[in-house]
Amino acid sequence: QVQLHESGPGLVKPSQTLSLTCTVSGGSINSGSYYWTWIRQRPGKGLEWLGYIHYSGDTYYNPSLKSRLTISMDTSKNQFSLRMTSVTAADTAVFYCARVNSWGDYVGFDYWGQGTLVTVSS
Amino acid sequence: DIQMTQSPSSLSASVGDRVTITCRTSQSINRYLNWYQQKPGKAPKLLIYGASSLQSGVPSRFSGSASGTDFTLTISGLQPEDFATYYCQQSYLPPLTFGGGTKVEIK
Numbered sequence: 001q002v003q004l005h006e007s008g009p010g011l012v013k014p015s016q017t018l019s020l021t022c023t024v025s026g027g028s029i030n031s032g033s034y035y036w037t038w039i040r041q042r043p044g045k046g047l048e049w050l051g052y053i054h055y056s057g058d059t060y061y062n063p064s065l066k067s068r069l070t071i072s073m074d075t076s077k078n079q080f081s082l083r084m085t086s087v088t089a090a091d092t093a094v095f096y097c098a099r100v101n102s103w104g105d106y107v108g109f110d111y112w113g114q115g116t117l118v119t120v121s122s
Numbered sequence: 123d124i125q126m127t128q129s130p131s132s133l134s135a136s137v138g139d140r141v142t143i144t145c146r147t148s149q150s151i152n153r154y155l156n157w158y159q160q161k162p163g164k165a166p167k168l169l170i171y172g173a174s175s176l177q178s179g180v181p182s183r184f185s186g187s188a189s190g191t192d193f194t195l196t197i198s199g200l201q202p203e204d205f206a207t208y209y210c211q212q213s214y215l216p217p218l219t220f221g222g223g224t225k226v227e228i229k
Binding site: 046047048049060062063064096098103104105106107108109110112113114115 | 166175211213216222223
């Protein structure tokens with residue numbers, strides 16, 4: 001059974017960089033079959049896709065946040081990470097990591113971490 | 123970006139009811155539409171992909187359909203564990219986008 005677990009600081013100061021790591025167990029992130037992704041949910045709001053990464057190095061970011069995001073991968077630790085620069089209070093959210101699976105032409109997020117709340121505040 | 127409009131934003135229903143949630147997209151996305159269920163404090167759970175394919179382990183009372191840019195999630199025989207918020211999501215074109223959610227509450 002694949003499991004994902006987010007970790008990182010729960011509190012970040014405005015203008016600083018948010019860094020989160022997703023540790024994957026029960027499967028290898030080296031598998032070419034999957035992409036790995038980050039999604040956030042601001043308090044009381046809906047879901048916002050941030051970007052994804054493939055072990056080949058292929059990445060894609062939400063253009064609305066692209067200048068502030070970096071998603072990277074450490075295959076030796078079976079982890080992938082998110083960095084978001086220049087955070088403001090508007091970036092306060094629960095951050096989820098998830099696996100992107102495909103069924104023929106269709107893709108979806110089939111395994112999720114439990115989510116981690118990051119608050120941006122001084 | 124492809125806009126996803128869900129309706130209603132909330133509804134009240136009773137156990138055993140048939141519930142229908144609609145998602146309308148701002149452009150054609152063929153059948154690249156997924157549905158998720160989210161309970162308070164939990165991560166979303168994939169229910170349906172490709173507009174109508176049931177994810178493994180999801181009860182058959184959940185079904186999805188598509189007609190042009192209109193997509194429907196139907197719960198046939200609402201169960202107590204189905205009270206949750208439901209989101210649609212398009213996987214046709216990045217950036218991947220979600221609908222605003224439909225909260226299904228107990229009447």
